[in-house]
Amino acid sequence: xxxxxxxxxxxxxxxxxxxxxxxxxxxxxxxxxxxxxxxxxxxxxxxxxxxxxxxxxxxxxxxxxxxxxxxxxxxxxxxxxxxxxxxxxxxxxxxxxxxxxxxxxxxxxxxxxxxxxxxxxxxxxxxxxxxxxxxxxxxxxxxxxxxx
Amino acid sequence: xxxxxxxxxxxxxxxxxxxxxxxxxxxxxxxxxxxxxxxxxxxxxxxxxxxxxxxxxxxxxxxxxxxxxxxxxxxxxxxxxxx
Numbered sequence: 001x002x003x004x005x006x007x008x009x010x011x012x013x014x015x016x017x018x019x020x021x022x023x024x025x026x027x028x029x030x031x032x033x034x035x036x037x038x039x040x041x042x043x044x045x046x047x048x049x050x051x052x053x054x055x056x057x058x059x060x061x062x063x064x065x066x067x068x069x070x071x072x073x074x075x076x077x078x079x080x081x082x083x084x085x086x087x088x089x090x091x092x093x094x095x096x097x098x099x100x101x102x103x104x105x106x107x108x109x110x111x112x113x114x115x116x117x118x119x120x121x122x123x124x125x126x127x128x129x130x131x132x133x134x135x136x137x138x139x140x141x142x143x144x145x146x147x148x
Numbered sequence: 149x150x151x152x153x154x155x156x157x158x159x160x161x162x163x164x165x166x167x168x169x170x171x172x173x174x175x176x177x178x179x180x181x182x183x184x185x186x187x188x189x190x191x192x193x194x195x196x197x198x199x200x201x202x203x204x205x206x207x208x209x210x211x212x213x214x215x216x217x218x219x220x221x222x223x224x225x226x227x228x229x230x231x
Contacts, residue, residue, distance in 0.1 A: 048230065051204070053207055054204060054223070057207050122229045134229070135226070135229050139231075
C-alpha cells in the first residue's frame with residue numbers, strides 16, 4: 001500500500017495496522033525518515049514538493065518491484081509533502097515477511113529506490129534564504145546496488 | 149501540450165504550469181527543451197548546467213531522444229531529493 005499525504009503519521013499505529021489480525025508474519029522491518037535541524041547549517045523547517053499523480057505512480061511501481069523481488073506478506077510506503085518541522089516524520093517504509101532477511105532487504109531497497117526515483121524535492125528553510133536540497137551521489141550509489 | 153515545472157525550475161521559469169503549442173518539428177523531449185528555452189531565459193539558464201534538468205512525459209521519466217506529441221503532459225525538474 002502507498003500513501004502520499006500532508007498530515008503527520010503515527011509510526012506505531014501504522015505498523016500495528018499493517019500486521020493487525022495477522023499471525024503468519026515473522027518479521028516486520030521499518031525505516032522512518034525524519035526532518036533534521038541541521039545539514040550544512042541550522043534548518044528551521046523543510047518543505048517537500050511533489051508531482052501529484054506521478055509521485056503515486058512511481059511509489060506504486062517501486063512497491064511492485066519490491067513485491068516481485070521478495071516474498072513479502074505486507075508492505076507500506078507513507079510519504080508526506082508540505083511544510084514540516086525538525087523532528088517530524090517525512091517518510092515511512094515498512095515490509096513484512098516470514099523471516100528477517102527478506103523484510104530487511106526489501107525495506108532497504110524501498111527507501112534506496114524511493115530516494116532516487118520518486119518525484120519529491122526538499123526545500124530547507126534556514127536563517128538566511130530557503131535553499132533547495134541537492135541530489136547526493138551517495139544516494140545514487142545506494143540505489144545502484146539494487147540495479148539488475 | 150501541458151508543461152509543468154517543479155522545485156527551483158518553477159522559480160526560474162516563473163510558472164508552475166503552462167499550455168504550449170510547439171511547431172510540428174518539435175517531436176522529442178530534447179527539441180522541446182530547446183524550443184522552450186528560446187523564449188524562457190530562466191529555463192535556458194537551467195539547461196546550461198549539464199545534466200541538471202530531468203524530464204518526464206505523461207508521468208514517466210524520459211530522455212532527450214524520447215518522443216513528445218500534442219496532448220502530452222511534459223514535466224521538467226531537478227534531480228529528485230525525497231525520502
